[in-house]
Amino acid sequence: MGAGTEPDGSSRSDEEWERFLRESVAGAADAPKEPSARARDVAKRLRAEPGRDPEGWRSYTPARPKRRTGWYVVGLLASLVLLVVALAPGPIVDLFAGTTDSPPQAAETARPTQAPPAEAAQQPTVEEPFRGSPAASWASGAAGITVPKAGAVGWMSAAEVKRALARSRDFLVASGLDRGVLRGERPEKAIALINPHQKDVQDLLKTAFRTPSEKNDPLLLFSRFQPSRTHLVGDVVKTRGRLTYREGERGALQVTADVTFVYPVTRADAGGDEIVRTIVRRELVLSWDDPDKVITEPGTFSIVSYKYDMTNGGCGAPTGYFIPPFGTDRPADEAGTEVDPYDRSTPVGQGKSSGDECRRATRS
Template identity: 60%
Template sequence: MGRGGEQDGASIPDEEWDRFLREAASGGNSAPKEPSARARMVARRLREEPDRPTGWRTYELGSGPRDKQRRSGRRGRKLWYAAALLAALGLGAVALNPAGVAGWFPGADDTHSERQGVGTAPSTTVAQQPTLEEPFKGSPAQKWEDGLAGIRFPKARAAGWMDKAQVDQALDRTRDFLSASSLDAGVLRGKHPDKAIALINPRQQDVQQLLKTAFRNPSRKNNPLLLFSRFDPAKVKLAGNVVKTRGRVTYETGERGALEVTADVTYVYPVVAAEEGSSAVARTIVRRELVMSWDDPAKVKTEAGTFSAVSYKLDTTNGGCDLFNGYLNPKFGHEQTAGNGDGPVIDPYDRSQPIDERMRGAEGQGCGRASRT
């Protein structure tokens, strides 16, 4: 297993792999299949970008000698899990002291591009400190929309095995998952995300194993933050009831005629320390990309109204670098300047690059530093 939080898997026979590739390419074989995020991502990359290099800390399923052999070409037929976690610029890229860093710009416009649904790189102005009354002060998120309103959804049309009405329903359930996993007040305060988990295919064994382990024994390998935003209520509380968002949902026809939905969303969480009387506001920024497959039940073992995960990727700022306790772990005040990483300085509000490109650009550079939160 990679260092990020995915599970170990076993090799499969060559003849089984050959059969999988033929069926993935042709969409054949009417017998329902057990959905696997590893197999889905392999087929997706073979179909779209067969020569694309693995992103930085794109955690694969397995990291032992067999996997090293596979990466060198001697065991190229092992399924890999494409759940990627950007730990250096993600999982806690520690923010610099906002009072001493140029690069803050209140209300910068980072509107979406048509192709990627990401924003342009922002300009630079003088920082302003957040307060309990204005927790987004000094941040581009000050002009972002609240909650689901900041996430752009496409119009429904027939795609894959679904007609227009079914696509519309799948998009509604995608919206429900984003809300229940990353915006729900109880989940943000550390509660178990039951509503969100109910929307994940219970027959997708690799993801279900992750879910069973992640909350009981969180680690880099099994990390609930890959799918859910959570704070430890004994240490952190939200500063108000508003989460600012910017992101976009798109869809296309995926493997075996499924409706494949991609959500790439940045969430901005204003927080304060849980101690009585705490007033120093910090912000934790989470960019999460999730690819969901709404499968044809005639071809894939699934339950109505649930999706199978194709991949998930995470990039966090001021969330705790290389600390895997199942929660986002923000720092406050002068603590934000302590222990800064040695990676490149990045702007967590900059959505001008797809998350894959950002990850590749920071490959191997350790925990990064954010120009602001």
């Protein structure tokens, strides 16, 4: 077969033969190209992976629509909430009901400028006797009585002032927080801290517990409840207040105590159904005298003055005990001067007015 001749013996022109040779050398435009070594390696690896269809090299796969995860997250959170409620139902219920105790307040170091804000109206319970009261965020017992840093004053060194301040607070604890005294026992520990040579106070102490009167009433200095009538609820008395000091007469250390005590109580024979809070704010001025200038005994003070405000503690003739009003014991007309027993921004007044008139608490 001669050159330029088709298999069937037909002949081609020189131009066609030349074009055929040129395209054979350059390659046709649509002729398949041999894959590169890298492409062959990728394809081989993909074919070797089980259960996976090989993808083309430099291929593009459209992104899949995102799964709906919103309801899944909501369901997970709901499950967690139910688990927490099951483990601690009380605090969670109180949280949504607004009944959790307020955060503890910082210690009082100066007289506040206003009364504490109003609390949500809630009835106290045996488990939460301070519920619905500003006292819920107060400290308990002696912890609520702030004692300032001691410095030298008059005849006392800083160490002696520190010791006198501690004993002044001891008197407040022994007279207003001791469980036996609150149940009507004689406050022997508190009395032992009073200068036995201070005649007027000793006269008060001799008669107050035996024959209480307006002038000689143990409630002027001590908090007491009649156990046959009143029981304290729980083991906690809430307090808020502070001690301050300065130099007094004849170089004495003069300590002023301004403290509010909140006593939750219930009727002794009522099974604890009704809870009343008796609130007492006391101001005592104590003089730690120089024994070279005043007749006194070591470790004792003289009482310069005492006064108190009291609500929910009874009216009428002194009995030597606080008499909280329960149920029908409350005055029908609720007559008397209104007072906010938690307002510590004003000076301490007198606890009871003359006659049968009582101060009426705006909240308890």
